[in-house]
Amino acid sequence: MKLLASLTSPYGRKLRILAAELGLDLPLVETTPLDDPAVLLAANPLGKVPALVLDDGSVIVDSPVIAAWLLAQVPGQALLPIAGPAHWQALTTEALADGILDAAIVLRFNAVQGVTSGLWLDRQYRAIDRALAVLAGRIGDSGFGDICIAVACEYLDLRFPQIDWRGANPALADLQAHLGETPAFIATRPPAGA
Ligand SMILES: N[C@@H](CCC(=O)N[C@@H](CS)C(=O)NCC(=O)O)C(=O)O
Incomplete structure (x- = not known):
């Protein structure tokens, strides 16, 4: 998987910190949304970062959804109460x-x-x-x-x-x-x- 985000995006940063704390490898593809790069528009029609591209090519957008996905990868994680x-x-x-x-x-x-x-x-x-x-x-x-x-x-x-x-x-x-x-x-x- 890889995360499309800029180095300054706070939404992207939230996810990068979360991934690190969960012990997940989350490679960053530096992406500047205001440049409208093709890779971003293909991943997210809204043209916003962050966007998570999974290994099968599917995409998850919006940082709360991506955060929920990351948390779900680590059963027993202690960062978010599960229910x-x-x-x-x-x-x-x-x-x-x-x-x-x-x-x-x-x-x-x-x-x-x-x-x-x-x-x-x-x-x-x-x-x-x-x-x-x-x-x-x-x-x-x-x-x-x-x-x-x-x-x-x-x-x-x-x-x-x-x-x-x-x-x-x-x-x-x-x-x-x-x-x-x-x-x-x-x-x-x-x-x-x-
Ligand atoms: N609700 C979105 C907000 C994402 C967002 O606003 N990202 C900004 C950069 S930090 C962006 O890509 N803006 C470009 C635009 O609005 O066209 C999330 O949580 O992921």
Whole structure:
């Protein structure tokens, strides 16, 4: 299998960290979605990364679906409760962290076009702030959830260093300080200047 993703994609990074923690080999094919490479469009008509191409040529898209597939490859994994309320709450943590990324990407693509203010953008900032506060209360609920949270926080550092999520949520700062030093986080951190 191989993962189509860019080095900066936080959704891709979530999966690369998850795979490492699960002990799975997940080769990365560096793919820049905005270039619309043929390999990506063939894999995902939405033109988005990440996309997982399996050995039989079939494709799985959307990072929560890919994460579920990776987790299913390792029976007995301890990163996500397999059933019950804790399972659904861990997936909700993933959805909230992904929602922060979705909001940040709206802000990022608008900023690239020179649009840095407006009703819709203000709404994204407020969503990010609210979701961060909720996620601070979910730390420790699951290993996978913690990965998702820390990846989202580090993406804010990469693209929006002016957002003081550490000051507003010291528990998130502690989580990032801890997970950020683990080999999988270090190995997948976007290169400087990316
Ligand atoms: N819900 C998707 C979001 C993926 C996504 O938005 N990826 C961005 C890059 S980080 C992308 O490929 N954007 C290109 C585009 O929207 O055309 C997931 O979780 O995989």
